Amino acid sequence: MNEILIDTNIMVYCFDRKLDLTNLLDDLFQSGFRVITLKKCMEELISIKRIDVNNFFMHYNINVIDFNNNQNTDDTILNFCLDRKCFLFTEDKALLERAKIKGIKTLSFAGKSLKFNK
Numbered sequence: 001m002n003e004i005l006i007d008t009n010i011m012v013y014c015f016d017r018k019l020d021l022t023n024l025l026d027d028l029f030q031s032g033f034r035v036i037t038l039k040k041c042m043e044e045l046i047s048i049k050r051i052d053v054n055n056f057f058m059h060y061n062i063n064v065i066d067f068n069n070n071q072n073t074d075d076t077i078l079n080f081c082l083d084r085k086c087f088l089f090t091e092d093k094a095l096l097e098r099a100k101i102k103g104i105k106t107l108s109f110a111g112k113s114l115k116f117n118k
Contacts, residue, residue, distance in 0.1 A: 002033045003086035004107065007077055008044040010089050011037065011056070013109070015049065021060050028107070028114050038080060039066045040073045078102060089114075 004025060014021050025033050042064050045053055057064065067080045074095050081088045081104045088099050089107040096117060099106050106117040 002029055003084060004029075004033050004035050004089050005077065005081055005084075005086050006035060006037050006041070006062070007088070007090045007092065007095065008041045008048070008073070009091050011041065011045045011053075012048060013091065015045075015053070015056055019112075024114050028116075034063065035060055036063045036065055036086070038073075038076060039064055040068065040076055044073065074098070078104065 006021075010021075013019070021035065025035065042053070042057070056062075065080070067076065069076055069079055071079070074092075077088065077090075077095065078098060080086075081099065082102060087105045087107055088095070090096060090099075091108055096106055096108065100117065107114050108117055109115075
C-alpha cells in the first residue's frame with residue numbers, strides 16, 4: 001500500500017475548493033493508498049483556517065502522524081518521506097524541487113487531476 005503525505009497547502013486547496021481528495025487519488029492509485037499528514041501540518045491548517053477541521057480529516061480518513069525532529073515543517077516533511085519512502089503531495093514549488101533532489105516521489109495537481117512528478 002502506498003502512503004501519501006499531504007502538506008498544508010494541499011489540505012487548504014482541497015478544503016477551499018471542496019475537491020474530493022479520495023477520488024483524485026483513486027484515479028491514480030486504484031484504492032491502494034493511505035493518506036497521511038504530519039501533526040505540524042494539521043496544526044498549520046487549524047491556525048490558518050481557524051475552524052474545526054476534524055471533519056475534513058475524518059471524511060478523508062487522514063492519519064495524523066506526530067513526527068517531530070525539531071526542524072522547520074518542510075525539513076520535517078522531507079525527512080519523514082525519506083524515512084517512510086512515501087509519496088509527497090504538494091504544490092509548493094521549492095518543496096517539490098528539494099524533494100526531487102532527495103529522490104522523493106512527488107505528486108501535484110495538473111488542472112483538476114493529479115500527476116506524478118519526475
